[in-house]
Amino acid sequence: MGIRKRKSSDIWHIDFRAPGGGRVRQSSGTSDKRKAQELHDKLKHEAWRVAKLGEKPRHIFEEGAARFLRERMEKTTITSMTAHMMYFCGIFGGRDLASITRSEIMAAIPVDAVRVGRKAPLTAGTRNRYLSTIRAMFYDAAKEWEWIEKAPNLPELEEPTGRIRWITRDEAKRLLRALTDECMQACTAFGFQTGLRQSNILKLEWSQVDLVAKRAWIHPDQAKARKPIGVPLNEEALAVLRRQIGKSDEFVFVSAGEPLDRWDAYAWKLACRRAGIKKFRFHDVRHTWASWHVQGGTPLQVLKELGGWATFEMVLRYAHLAPDHLAQHAGAVLLHEPPRLAVVS
Template sequence: MLYKRGKTYWIDFTAPDGQRIRRSAGTTEKSQAQELHDRLKGEAWRQIELGALPRVTWDDAGLRWLDERQDKASLNKDMSELAWLQTYFRGCFLDELTRSRIQEVLEIKRNETSPSTANRHLALIRAILNRCIEWGWLYHAPKLRQYPEPKKRIRWLRPEEAACLVTYLPAHLRDMAEFSLATGLRQANVTGLCWEQVDLIRHVAWVHPDEAKCRKPIGINLNATAMAIVLRQTGKHPVRVFTFRRKPVKQTNTHAWKKALLKADIHNFRWHDLRHTWASWHVQAGTPLERLQEMGGWESVEMVRRYAHLAPEHLAEDSARIDRVLSQLQGHGTNMAQPDKTTMVKTLVTT
């Protein structure tokens, strides 16, 4: 039946299984309220008597996803992506989200940003729809095509570039940037570092599992540089290590950061690239990949191998083998004679 609360119509009926359905129709028009009443009552009958799936909207699926994924490290990213998707999927029933409709929306995101960003939205849609199958809201999810992504170079700074950058940063950002370069911690773990996570006597710190991207605890050995930076922060705040005007820092991608990059003539560089820089320096200094994986809190050594090309010294002996072949060409009128050490030194000095 229909009844009014104020000017708005409400729906009230009992489903075939005895469940009472009572909700607002969201309208002051009786004909619209009656139409919704009849549709809801018909769907309830089909679900009970015919075993049909309930018709659920994308909005409800998104809310349940967020509710069940409260422990997810990247929950804020999911919320941001869902907010964008709501522009196109708000009020849509799950069975209306066809492959072509979803791909049209992803194409908009790809044109606005990049293939990789569109793929991240695609991954979220796919995960939610697959979970809807588990919830009994869908029989199957549409198969979605990922966009090919170009391989990106790892962006890192040479020591002299990093030294130049930090000189242009204000004190609070300089400390956090240098701490990132000394420890390799992710931005959120630096800005969110608390004193209870630091042991000044043992020169160690740690990241709790619920704060780590890999959802595993990370131990940090505070080297001399990191210790000096931490000690400079003592007495500024009772809880947080890094502060600005005695308040916790929430954001590092600020105007001051961008201004420093401009002054240092450093382009295409994000705060997260400080972590890439730290890893690159370690590999070039000879740190084994397995140790680097543990220090950086990566889930697999494969994620660390992207830095391996920066330390090819172990291939020197193999690379030299072809010298014996090339030396045989010297007697055939070629100009491949190897310079002596004196010539090589002079060349390096003058270039």
């Protein structure tokens, strides 16, 4: 045992018995005998320290990234998390997880959009999503896998407070008229009436709709918060659905018999321009739906259930749109008491 070559390969392989009785077999990844021997000695020394001194075995960053992604394959955000991990592997590849410091991680959070293959500048929110992914991986390495003693403390980057973008009913009508694509128009109209996220609308199946009971539902694996969402359907939402009957046996919203696999961003921007609406994304249809609800008197707790939000804090963004329930308390700070009405006997 030690290092040896196999007949079919020029790469040296490592093979030794660990102090605990287990056997370590792996490729050295090199055809250089001296480098292979150095790696063999290093691994053997580490195995001795793990067995005799109780130290944790070492794991490199790629091992952590691979396990982290493997355990989250069913997450809706797996695509973006994979991109984040590929970026960090380019920086920390080959490094012992326990050796990576907080300052190194914070310095590695991308600033340059070109560096991560994006055209638009990176916002604080986008950078925080990179940070959230690597933070979760280090947390798992410390708490779940017990690979490292302690996860680095990685703070959130400060994000500017943005305004909720919503439009009026007249603007919404103009936008719907400006959308020339029938499927996009139907999806948008349905969004204004239900507040569903774009992905849930595009992938909605007839098996998730009950026109008689006037309801639809989103399964837990389709929801961002991983909880089922019940969707009551008003008359305008039902009218949109009825116009889709017969176009597909499976999906509700289709174009040429097939569900939309991608949203036509150019057609959307063109329709917004025709309608005289600036800086309005499809996700703002959901904001508009929520804003109309609050302005119409829907309680915030009810809105939370309707929108399928995970936390009440998400709904509080819309509270300022309907301050009427506070009006009765506004007089508590008057400098002068209001005149009292004379009582007529």
